[in-house]
Amino acid sequence: MPENSTPEKKAPPLWQYVPVADYAVPAAPVAHTVRTGFSFVRSLFEKDEPEPDAPLKTEDELQKLPLFELDRIVPAIDWREASEALSLELKDWLEQEKPAQPIIVVLRQPCQDQGQILETWAAQRNWQVVDPPSADQILAGETGWLSDRQKDDAPWVFPHIERAYLRHAMGLNVIRHFLNKASSGHLGRGVIGCDSWAWAFLRRIWNGRQLITVTLQAFDQTRLSDYFQCLADPANTRRLRFRQSDKGHYVLSPPDKADASGETSNFLQLLAAHSRGNFGNALAVWRPSLRSEPDDTLTEKAGTEEPVISGKTIWVTPWHLLKHASLPSGAGQEEMFVLHTLLLHDGLPWQTLQRTLSMPPSQIMETLYRLEEGGLTAFDGSVWRVTPLGYPAVRSFLKTNGFLVDLF
Amino acid sequence: MSDAGVVKEVFHSISQVQIIQIVLIVAGAWSFVFLAQRWLPWLAERFTRRARLFLLSLVPVLRMAAIVIALFMIIPRIIEPTFENLAALMGAVGLALGFAFKDYASSLIAGIVTLFDTPYRVGDWIEINGTYGEVKSINMRAAEIVTPDDTVVNIPHLKLWDQLIFNANDGGENLLCVADFYLKPDHDFEQVKQALYDVALTSPFLQIRQPINVIVLNKPWGIHYRLKAYPIDLRKQFLFITDLTVRGKAALSSIGAEFTAIPAIETHQ
Numbered sequence: 001m002p003e004n005s006t007p008e009k010k011a012p013p014l015w016q017y018v019p020v021a022d023y024a025v026p027a028a029p030v031a032h033t034v035r036t037g038f039s040f041v042r043s044l045f046e047k048d049e050p051e052p053d054a055p056l057k058t059e060d061e062l063q064k065l066p067l068f069e070l071d072r073i074v075p076a077i078d079w080r081e082a083s084e085a086l087s088l089e090l091k092d093w094l095e096q097e098k099p100a101q102p103i104i105v106v107l108r109q110p111c112q113d114q115g116q117i118l119e120t121w122a123a124q125r126n127w128q129v130v131d132p133p134s135a136d137q138i139l140a141g142e143t144g145w146l147s148d149r150q151k152d153d154a155p156w157v158f159p160h161i162e163r164a165y166l167r168h169a170m171g172l173n174v175i176r177h178f179l180n181k182a183s184s185g186h187l188g189r190g191v192i193g194c195d196s197w198a199w200a201f202l203r204r205i206w207n208g209r210q211l212i213t214v215t216l217q218a219f220d221q222t223r224l225s226d227y228f229q230c231l232a233d234p235a236n237t238r239r240l241r242f243r244q245s246d247k248g249h250y251v252l253s254p255p256d257k258a259d260a261s262g263e264t265s266n267f268l269q270l271l272a273a274h275s276r277g278n279f280g281n282a283l284a285v286w287r288p289s290l291r292s293e294p295d296d297t298l299t300e301k302a303g304t305e306e307p308v309i310s311g312k313t314i315w316v317t318p319w320h321l322l323k324h325a326s327l328p329s330g331a332g333q334e335e336m337f338v339l340h341t342l343l344l345h346d347g348l349p350w351q352t353l354q355r356t357l358s359m360p361p362s363q364i365m366e367t368l369y370r371l372e373e374g375g376l377t378a379f380d381g382s383v384w385r386v387t388p389l390g391y392p393a394v395r396s397f398l399k400t401n402g403f404l405v406d407l408f
Numbered sequence: 409m410s411d412a413g414v415v416k417e418v419f420h421s422i423s424q425v426q427i428i429q430i431v432l433i434v435a436g437a438w439s440f441v442f443l444a445q446r447w448l449p450w451l452a453e454r455f456t457r458r459a460r461l462f463l464l465s466l467v468p469v470l471r472m473a474a475i476v477i478a479l480f481m482i483i484p485r486i487i488e489p490t491f492e493n494l495a496a497l498m499g500a501v502g503l504a505l506g507f508a509f510k511d512y513a514s515s516l517i518a519g520i521v522t523l524f525d526t527p528y529r530v531g532d533w534i535e536i537n538g539t540y541g542e543v544k545s546i547n548m549r550a551a552e553i554v555t556p557d558d559t560v561v562n563i564p565h566l567k568l569w570d571q572l573i574f575n576a577n578d579g580g581e582n583l584l585c586v587a588d589f590y591l592k593p594d595h596d597f598e599q600v601k602q603a604l605y606d607v608a609l610t611s612p613f614l615q616i617r618q619p620i621n622v623i624v625l626n627k628p629w630g631i632h633y634r635l636k637a638y639p640i641d642l643r644k645q646f647l648f649i650t651d652l653t654v655r656g657k658a659a660l661s662s663i664g665a666e667f668t669a670i671p672a673i674e675t676h677q
Contacts, residue, residue: 167610167612168610169603169606169610169656169658169659170659170662171610172606172610201616204609205609333641333644337612340612341612356610357612358611358612358651358654358655401640401641402581402615402640402641403640404616404617
């Protein structure tokens with residue numbers, strides 16, 4: 001916990017699971033919202049943005065952080081804390097011998113690998129992890145993959161239920177069968193992990209009983225600040241300053257009390273609103289926004305993992321200078337269909353994507369490459385996904401065009 | 409008093425300044441209408457759904473407003489705006505229109521009625537006299553619709569008085585599409601209904617917030633299934649029906665349903 005948290009008001013826990021209805025999407029500052037509205041109107045008639053005031057540090061004076069330094073300041077997410085938070089939220093349910101609701105659904109915000117939380121959680125409790133059926137099994141309507149599960153009363157975790165259906169005329173029977181069995185208690189006690197987009201769709205295709213759904217609470221400005229501070233300075237030695245490069249405002253609270261009077265930036269508030277509380281997306285923006293001066297980089301000591309840090313300043317690119325991914329000009333029906341399908345399944349392999357879209361394969365591939373060039377989709381070697389950086393633009397694009405979107 | 413004398417009394421002696429004013433008013437109104445007709449559709453294409461339809465529907469209203477305002481500004485510059493003068497002018501104009509341009513005047517009046525009664529708006533999909541298409545513009549005399557085969561059809565507003573006008577979306581964003589399937593009667597009805605329902609549910613064109621219905625009709629030649637659903641974009645209605653039909657046929661084949669054809673009606677001589 002950072003030093004500057006006020007003792008009177010207890011800060012919310014960093015990782016907190018809440019019922020889905022309690023998910024609070026962070027709001028952007030009003031001034032920014034108004035400015036964005038005006039800039040939209042202006043963009044209809046203008047092509048060039050007006051020049052901003054001279055910055056404190058220009059882009060030429062700064063450099064991207066070296067990868068080792070970036071990994072030191074923003075390391076990979078440790079899911080154990082989230083897993084503990086899930087245990088806390090499910091405490092009552094776990095203590096009940098025969099709960100009224102045999103299954104709990106844990107919704108994940110999209111474009112981040114939160115599935116690992118459930119896998120970690122299952123490993124900690126020694127619960128069985130259920131693997132999804134293959135695409136061929138789904139399309140054939142085979143329910144045999146569940147037979148092992150039915151013989152065994154041990155509790156289970158199904159971390160990726162979105163992989164058990166396909167948006168195909170023949171791809172819904174398996175998931176309906178599974179949800180009917182699971183919700184009626186025939187499969188014993190279980191926890192289902194599901195992507196929020198897939199769940200929005202599944203609630204339309206399955207009319208079973210209302211299930212308990214929980215999710216990680218949104219990462220608002222306070223949580224992001226605490227989280228980034230903890231990542232960058234786990235020992236709480238307060239040796240790094242995070243300042244915005246244009247005006248020098250502090251993005252994270254300054255380490256010295258003398259600096260505490262300095263103005264603070266609204267960068268994190270904008271970041272929280274932009275990512276809609278999705279910390280995976282926030283991280284994807286945060287990492288490339290960090291800069292340092294060429295002679296002010298951390299050095300990697302030979303033979304040690306701990307870099308030398310002494311009162312360094314990390315410069316954060318101002319929000320308006322960040323390059324956000326956007327839809328290619330003239331994006332239309334093909335882009336909408338491909339992006340929506342990818343989000344509904346939390347990514348799909350190329351062959352499966354073909355089966356779910358009523359488009360010629362060449363057109364799908366061309367669309368995927370076009371979106372990839374714009375930084376909106378990425379191929380990880382087996383699966384095409386919407387990128388965390390592109391997700392906010394994609395969600396907004398699909399919502400504006402009337403597509404089904406997730407709750408978050 | 410002679411006719412020439414009446415006309416002389418009604419009309420001002422128009423000065424050069426007034427002529428310039430009238431020309432400027434006409435030019436201003438024309439420019440406004442021209443810009444509205446050009447820029448509002450351009451702007452509408454940058455918005456989606458509801459905002460687009462709203463902007464498109466503004467065009468005829470703004471044009472009518474510009475013409476009325478221009479007339480109110482021009483008439484006092486031409487005639488003394490007394491009750492007698494206006495009545496005489498209206499009578500003369502009405503007589504001329506009644507004999508020479510009856511249909512034209514009827515279309516103009518019907519055009520004004522369409523603005524308030526709104527039997528169709530820009531962006532609506534309508535059918536009049538067997539012609540189906542999207543209303544692209546509502547002009548003074550006629551509405552311009554574009555058929556799915558990309559043919560422009562001008563429909564005089566006077567059709568409003570005596571023709572049935574079928575409006576598929578009535579200013580809204582939702583337009584019901586129907587895909588028909590004809591099956592031999594020996595099959596599992598529930599299975600077919602579920603399969604067709606899932607076909608619609610999994611179409612990328614589907615507006616999922618609207619209901620999907622499968623209607624079953626018993627016919628002498630077999631069973632007629634009507635799959636009813638709404639597309640996400642009403643301009644994609646034909647692609648949606650195509651998608652439902654193609655995937656519906658595949659899904660029905662995969663569950664073993666057999667298709668039938670409606671037999672030709674025999675004519676008795």
